Amino acid sequence: QVQLVESGGGLARPGASLTLSCVSSGRTFSSYVVAWFRQAPGQEREFVALSRLRGGNTTRYADSVKGRFTISRDDAENVVYLQMNSLKPEDTAVYYCAARHTSIIRFGADEYDHWGQGTEVTVSS
Numbered sequence: 001q002v003q004l005v006e007s008g009g010g011l012a013r014p015g016a017s018l019t020l021s022c023v024s025s026g027r028t029f030s031s032y033v034v035a036w037f038r039q040a041p042g043q044e045r046e047f048v049a050l051s052r053l054r055g056g057n058t059t060r061y062a063d064s065v066k067g068r069f070t071i072s073r074d075d076a077e078n079v080v081y082l083q084m085n086s087l088k089p090e091d092t093a094v095y096y097c098a099a100r101h102t103s104i105i106r107f108g109a110d111e112y113d114h115w116g117q118g119t120e121v122t123v124s125s
Contacts, residue, residue: 039094089124
């Protein structure tokens with residue numbers, strides 16, 4: 001059983017940075033693909049970034065965040081981070097951490113088995 005808890009959201013001005021954290025209790029993260037998704041009001045949940053440790057540390061990013069966001073993980077502490085730089089108003093959303101117990105990379109929200117409760121990020125001047 002994996003339980004995920006996100007933190008680090010808040011209000012940020014355009015151009016600022018925030019770091020989100022996702023802590024897993026229960027089973028270790030190391031064998032999971034871990035991802036961040038986000039959902040803006042009235043929109044579907046969308047993929048942001050993922051990390052797969054098995055087979056070499058593989059990361060993937062949505063085009064909208066590539067070059068601005070960085071996903072990293074500390075498997076010893078069962079924590080995954082999302083460093084968000086150069087924030088834009090369109091980054092405003094609830095951000096969710098998700099995990100799936102497989103080494104196969106997937107980008108759809110319905111492919112993930114475990115979810116956190118979400119942390120809200122608002123980017124506004």
